[in-house]
Amino acid sequence: DSGVTQTPKHLITATGQRVTLRCSPRSGDLSVYWYQQSLDQGLQFLIQYYNGEERAKGNILERFSAQQFPDLHSELNLSSLELGDSALYFCASSVAGPAGLTDTQYFGPGTRLTVL
């Protein structure tokens, strides 16, 4: 158990809908990351938050948004869902801030999203 929790574990929804994925980082970790794992794209970085502020953005679609709350939990909102958004969405957390090269990211169990 990495100490990172994600809910829900599975999500099945229809095209055009909006969903929210939730993540609680390990105790003491200030950074939260979101990754998407799909068969065609592999594991892709979406976005990073550090202590409530957006730190880095990857290939995140405009239909997707995220935030990190004062208690450091994070939510990833996916809207106007398309079939191609079906994937495993991981949240990861780490201790250090932007300068932490050796800082290890620990992953949650993931949320498997199926868009029908």
Place this chain on the structure above:
Amino acid sequence: AQKITQTQPGMFVQEKEAVTLDCTYDTSDPSYGLFWYKQPSSGEMIFLIYQGSYDQQNATEGRYSLNFQKARKSANLVISASQLGDSAMYFCAMRERTIKAAGNKLTFGGGTRVLVKP
């Protein structure tokens, strides 16, 4: 261009034998970190081992070790004395330090599936 390349899509290994998983990387950043993660069929991503670009020695962590060849830009994972529970996907990942806009993001390779045979 691919930043992280794992050329072996899948491999079999006999239980109790060692296996080497290849990873080559591409970066112009002098400061970077390399990570290996394991993803069993249950889906979670498990951190295995880390190697920093300035580390003088190869990283080791239990049965896992890294064969780090900086000049060749390779960071191969060696799993010794394979066990049935080692059957999983293995991902190599890199973090580059100098690119501020990249934050602490990890760039992953395509993975290698390992199946341990009894």
